[in-house]
Amino acid sequence: xxxxxxxxxxxxxxxxxxxxxxxxxxxxxxxxxxxxxxxxxxxxxxxxxxxxxxxxxxxxxxxxxxxxxxxxxxxxxxxxxxxxxxxxxxxxxxxxxxxxxxxx
Numbered sequence: 461x462x463x464x465x466x467x468x469x470x471x472x473x474x475x476x477x478x479x480x481x482x483x484x485x486x487x488x489x490x491x492x493x494x495x496x497x498x499x500x501x502x503x504x505x506x507x508x509x510x511x512x513x514x515x516x517x518x519x520x521x522x523x524x525x526x527x528x529x530x531x532x533x534x535x536x537x538x539x540x541x542x543x544x545x546x547x548x549x550x551x552x553x554x555x556x557x558x559x560x561x562x563x564x
Contacts, residue, residue: 463509
């Protein structure tokens with residue numbers, strides 16, 4: 461998972477989210493947001509952070525939401541919304557296959 465620019469920062473574009481996060485002004489801000497999300501959700505996968513000049517955001521256009529599965533540096537899946545909705549079937553199947561491969 462990669463922490464990118466906050467989509468609905470409370471001081472830029474507030475939409476009444478349950479979690480209030482201000483726009484990241486420094487890399488430390490962005491890393492703190494990622495760390496807080498990991499702690500609150502008990503996420504057990506690696507979480508990286510985009511650079512403050514938004515390199516990942518500019519290269520891959522993950523906003524508003526897209527799913528990328530990268531394994532050992534290889535892009536295995538790019539999941540994109542269709543008609544403003546996202547069917548996660550392809551994501552679930554990809555992740556299940558990866559889990560099963562690791563069990564073998």
